[in-house]
Amino acid sequence: MSLRREMSYMQNADSGLMGVLSSALRLKPPVAMRVKDLLNLARLTLVGTEQQTFFWHFSHGNSRILGSLYSIPYWRRSLPIFFYTKLPEGVVPDAYVAYRYIDREEVFFTRDNDDPKFLYAPVVELDQPPGFLVDAVSGKSRPQVEMPVLTRTSNLSSLLRLLVVASYDGQQPPILRFDADGRSVLGVLLPFFDYYEANALPVFVYVELEAAPQTGFIRYIASEGVEDAEFTDRVTDMKFFYARTVSVEDRPFWMPNDVGARRKRRVGVHRSREGVG
Numbered sequence: 001m002s003l004r005r006e007m008s009y010m011q012n013a014d015s016g017l018m019g020v021l022s023s024a025l026r027l028k029p030p031v032a033m034r035v036k037d038l039l040n041l042a043r044l045t046l047v048g049t050e051q052q053t054f055f056w057h058f059s060h061g062n063s064r065i066l067g068s069l070y071s072i073p074y075w076r077r078s079l080p081i082f083f084y085t086k087l088p089e090g091v092v093p094d095a096y097v098a099y100r101y102i103d104r105e106e107v108f109f110t111r112d113n114d115d116p117k118f119l120y121a122p123v124v125e126l127d128q129p130p131g132f133l134v135d136a137v138s139g140k141s142r143p144q145v146e147m148p149v150l151t152r153t154s155n156l157s158s159l160l161r162l163l164v165v166a167s168y169d170g171q172q173p174p175i176l177r178f179d180a181d182g183r184s185v186l187g188v189l190l191p192f193f194d195y196y197e198a199n200a201l202p203v204f205v206y207v208e209l210e211a212a213p214q215t216g217f218i219r220y221i222a223s224e225g226v227e228d229a230e231f232t233d234r235v236t237d238m239k240f241f242y243a244r245t246v247s248v249e250d251r252p253f254w255m256p257n258d259v260g261a262r263r264k265r266r267v268g269v270h271r272s273r274e275g276v277g
Helices: 003-025 038-046 131-138 156-166 259-275
Strands: 031-034 055-060 063-074 077-086 096-100 106-110 119-125 149-152 175-180 183-195 198-209 217-223 226-232 241-247
Touching (some): 031 131, 038 063, 038 077, 038 096, 038 106, 063 131, 063 183, 077 131, 156 198, 156 226
Parallel strands (some): 031 077, 055 119, 149 198, 175 241
Antiparallel strands (some): 055 063, 096 119, 217 226, 217 241
């Protein structure tokens, strides 16, 4: 290749790279979902999935952000979600997040990744984070997104039965947990594939409980005609099915602000119908 051609090639490559970067800065931001802390973020990203993951780390205002980008099949396309947490002051991230959940939960930053007791995810340090992540975290703009179908179950066991059959090939959807109107809401966003024109019909199946315990897991078993679902922080006896819970700081965008009012209206309608005749 001649020097002139080489210089032309490099200039074209540079302009092409700048075009890609500038396009990235104009990308629609993902849906941002802040989880409670590093432990919940590790439980979300490192349990119940076979795919490798990594964390973005960058500064935003006075906060240091650690998060991971996901894509969920959603209606005709996919829904990108940036799950993140704000690191406490004084916590300095390192090359890897190390996490374990058998017998007890433990999470910390480290430069090593060779202890088989732990699961690891690398941390990628960003001096200049992409604009779409900054927009997502700042909440400046969220693209218009179609809502999933909301389906409320009668009890926790029903939600866990559904999750048992929805977990396969090493994949397990997380149970998102948040508070609404003084109650604990636990729900799973599930895609039902090939539904008419939709590639995946998103359904958020949830249950409302009175002050559910703040634990990392729910263990479930159906044996000898009896179902048992128990909140726990320990994954020990493997005869149980374990579902992981992830506490999020704010209710997801698809949950209405008047959950309690809607519930009261439904109860009132039900009682009025019972009194008819």
